[in-house]
Amino acid sequence: MRVVNFSYARNNLKKLIEDVVDGEDFIVISRRDAPNAVLLSLDSFNSLMETVHLLKSPANVAHLARSLAQMEQGQWIATEGVGP
CATH class of the missing domain: 1.20.5 (Single alpha-helices involved in coiled-coils or other helix-helix interfaces)
Known part of the structure:
Protein backbone atom coordinates (compact mmCIF):
# COMPACT_ATOMS: atom_id res chain seq x y z
CA MET A 1 0.00 0.00 0.00
CA ARG A 2 1.24 3.41 -0.91
CA VAL A 3 -0.12 6.75 0.29
CA VAL A 4 0.15 9.87 -1.86
CA ASN A 5 -1.31 13.30 -1.34
CA PHE A 6 -3.99 14.73 -3.59
CA SER A 7 -1.67 17.16 -5.40
CA TYR A 8 0.75 14.35 -6.26
CA ALA A 9 -2.13 12.16 -7.45
CA ARG A 10 -3.52 14.94 -9.64
CA ASN A 11 -0.12 15.59 -11.22
CA ASN A 12 0.76 11.90 -11.66
CA LEU A 13 -2.61 10.26 -12.30
CA LYS A 14 -1.52 8.44 -15.47
CA LYS A 15 1.47 6.86 -13.69
CA LEU A 16 -0.59 5.92 -10.64
CA ILE A 17 -3.22 4.25 -12.82
CA GLU A 18 -0.50 2.33 -14.66
CA ASP A 19 0.93 1.22 -11.30
CA VAL A 20 -2.34 -0.26 -10.03
CA VAL A 21 -3.18 -1.83 -13.40
CA ASP A 22 0.32 -3.36 -13.52
CA GLY A 23 -0.05 -5.04 -10.14
CA GLU A 24 0.20 -2.60 -7.23
CA ASP A 25 -2.67 -3.53 -4.89
CA PHE A 26 -4.03 -0.05 -4.31
CA ILE A 27 -2.98 3.52 -3.62
CA VAL A 28 -4.48 5.70 -0.89
CA ILE A 29 -4.95 9.32 -1.92
CA SER A 30 -4.89 11.52 1.16
CA ARG A 31 -6.68 14.85 1.25
CA ARG A 32 -6.24 17.64 3.73
CA ASP A 33 -9.35 18.15 5.86
CA ALA A 34 -11.36 15.64 3.82
CA PRO A 35 -11.83 11.87 3.73
CA ASN A 36 -9.21 9.88 1.84
CA ALA A 37 -9.85 7.90 -1.35
CA VAL A 38 -8.45 4.70 -2.82
CA LEU A 39 -7.26 4.04 -6.37
CA LEU A 40 -7.33 0.42 -7.52
CA SER A 41 -7.53 -1.48 -10.79
CA LEU A 42 -10.83 -2.62 -12.26
Missing part, protein backbone atom coordinates in the same frame (compact mmCIF):
# COMPACT_ATOMS: atom_id res chain seq x y z
CA ASP A 43 -9.70 -6.24 -11.82
CA SER A 44 -9.09 -5.63 -8.10
CA PHE A 45 -12.42 -3.83 -7.76
CA ASN A 46 -14.30 -6.66 -9.50
CA SER A 47 -12.58 -9.23 -7.28
CA LEU A 48 -13.57 -7.27 -4.18
CA MET A 49 -17.17 -7.00 -5.36
CA GLU A 50 -17.29 -10.75 -6.04
CA THR A 51 -15.99 -11.45 -2.54
CA VAL A 52 -18.56 -9.10 -1.02
CA HIS A 53 -21.31 -10.82 -3.00
CA LEU A 54 -20.19 -14.29 -1.89
CA LEU A 55 -19.90 -13.28 1.76
CA LYS A 56 -23.21 -11.41 1.82
CA SER A 57 -25.19 -14.62 2.18
CA PRO A 58 -24.82 -16.55 5.47
CA ALA A 59 -25.51 -19.76 3.52
CA ASN A 60 -22.59 -19.03 1.18
CA VAL A 61 -20.30 -18.28 4.12
CA ALA A 62 -21.23 -21.57 5.80
CA HIS A 63 -20.74 -23.51 2.56
CA LEU A 64 -17.33 -21.90 1.94
CA ALA A 65 -16.26 -22.65 5.53
CA ARG A 66 -17.27 -26.32 5.18
CA SER A 67 -15.47 -26.57 1.84
CA LEU A 68 -12.27 -25.08 3.27
CA ALA A 69 -12.41 -27.44 6.25
CA GLN A 70 -12.85 -30.42 3.92
CA MET A 71 -9.91 -29.29 1.79
CA GLU A 72 -7.68 -28.86 4.86
CA GLN A 73 -8.60 -32.40 5.95
CA GLY A 74 -7.61 -33.73 2.53
CA GLN A 75 -11.20 -34.45 1.51
CA TRP A 76 -11.11 -33.24 -2.06
CA ILE A 77 -11.30 -34.81 -5.48
CA ALA A 78 -8.98 -33.63 -8.23
CA THR A 79 -10.48 -33.14 -11.65
CA GLU A 80 -8.72 -32.03 -14.78
CA GLY A 81 -7.19 -28.61 -14.18
CA VAL A 82 -8.47 -28.36 -10.61
CA GLY A 83 -6.72 -29.12 -7.35
CA PRO A 84 -5.56 -27.64 -4.06
Whole structure:
Protein backbone atom coordinates (compact mmCIF):
# COMPACT_ATOMS: atom_id res chain seq x y z
CA MET A 1 0.00 0.00 0.00
CA ARG A 2 1.24 3.41 -0.91
CA VAL A 3 -0.12 6.75 0.29
CA VAL A 4 0.15 9.87 -1.86
CA ASN A 5 -1.31 13.30 -1.34
CA PHE A 6 -3.99 14.73 -3.59
CA SER A 7 -1.67 17.16 -5.40
CA TYR A 8 0.75 14.35 -6.26
CA ALA A 9 -2.13 12.16 -7.45
CA ARG A 10 -3.52 14.94 -9.64
CA ASN A 11 -0.12 15.59 -11.22
CA ASN A 12 0.76 11.90 -11.66
CA LEU A 13 -2.61 10.26 -12.30
CA LYS A 14 -1.52 8.44 -15.47
CA LYS A 15 1.47 6.86 -13.69
CA LEU A 16 -0.59 5.92 -10.64
CA ILE A 17 -3.22 4.25 -12.82
CA GLU A 18 -0.50 2.33 -14.66
CA ASP A 19 0.93 1.22 -11.30
CA VAL A 20 -2.34 -0.26 -10.03
CA VAL A 21 -3.18 -1.83 -13.40
CA ASP A 22 0.32 -3.36 -13.52
CA GLY A 23 -0.05 -5.04 -10.14
CA GLU A 24 0.20 -2.60 -7.23
CA ASP A 25 -2.67 -3.53 -4.89
CA PHE A 26 -4.03 -0.05 -4.31
CA ILE A 27 -2.98 3.52 -3.62
CA VAL A 28 -4.48 5.70 -0.89
CA ILE A 29 -4.95 9.32 -1.92
CA SER A 30 -4.89 11.52 1.16
CA ARG A 31 -6.68 14.85 1.25
CA ARG A 32 -6.24 17.64 3.73
CA ASP A 33 -9.35 18.15 5.86
CA ALA A 34 -11.36 15.64 3.82
CA PRO A 35 -11.83 11.87 3.73
CA ASN A 36 -9.21 9.88 1.84
CA ALA A 37 -9.85 7.90 -1.35
CA VAL A 38 -8.45 4.70 -2.82
CA LEU A 39 -7.26 4.04 -6.37
CA LEU A 40 -7.33 0.42 -7.52
CA SER A 41 -7.53 -1.48 -10.79
CA LEU A 42 -10.83 -2.62 -12.26
CA ASP A 43 -9.70 -6.24 -11.82
CA SER A 44 -9.09 -5.63 -8.10
CA PHE A 45 -12.42 -3.83 -7.76
CA ASN A 46 -14.30 -6.66 -9.50
CA SER A 47 -12.58 -9.23 -7.28
CA LEU A 48 -13.57 -7.27 -4.18
CA MET A 49 -17.17 -7.00 -5.36
CA GLU A 50 -17.29 -10.75 -6.04
CA THR A 51 -15.99 -11.45 -2.54
CA VAL A 52 -18.56 -9.10 -1.02
CA HIS A 53 -21.31 -10.82 -3.00
CA LEU A 54 -20.19 -14.29 -1.89
CA LEU A 55 -19.90 -13.28 1.76
CA LYS A 56 -23.21 -11.41 1.82
CA SER A 57 -25.19 -14.62 2.18
CA PRO A 58 -24.82 -16.55 5.47
CA ALA A 59 -25.51 -19.76 3.52
CA ASN A 60 -22.59 -19.03 1.18
CA VAL A 61 -20.30 -18.28 4.12
CA ALA A 62 -21.23 -21.57 5.80
CA HIS A 63 -20.74 -23.51 2.56
CA LEU A 64 -17.33 -21.90 1.94
CA ALA A 65 -16.26 -22.65 5.53
CA ARG A 66 -17.27 -26.32 5.18
CA SER A 67 -15.47 -26.57 1.84
CA LEU A 68 -12.27 -25.08 3.27
CA ALA A 69 -12.41 -27.44 6.25
CA GLN A 70 -12.85 -30.42 3.92
CA MET A 71 -9.91 -29.29 1.79
CA GLU A 72 -7.68 -28.86 4.86
CA GLN A 73 -8.60 -32.40 5.95
CA GLY A 74 -7.61 -33.73 2.53
CA GLN A 75 -11.20 -34.45 1.51
CA TRP A 76 -11.11 -33.24 -2.06
CA ILE A 77 -11.30 -34.81 -5.48
CA ALA A 78 -8.98 -33.63 -8.23
CA THR A 79 -10.48 -33.14 -11.65
CA GLU A 80 -8.72 -32.03 -14.78
CA GLY A 81 -7.19 -28.61 -14.18
CA VAL A 82 -8.47 -28.36 -10.61
CA GLY A 83 -6.72 -29.12 -7.35
CA PRO A 84 -5.56 -27.64 -4.06
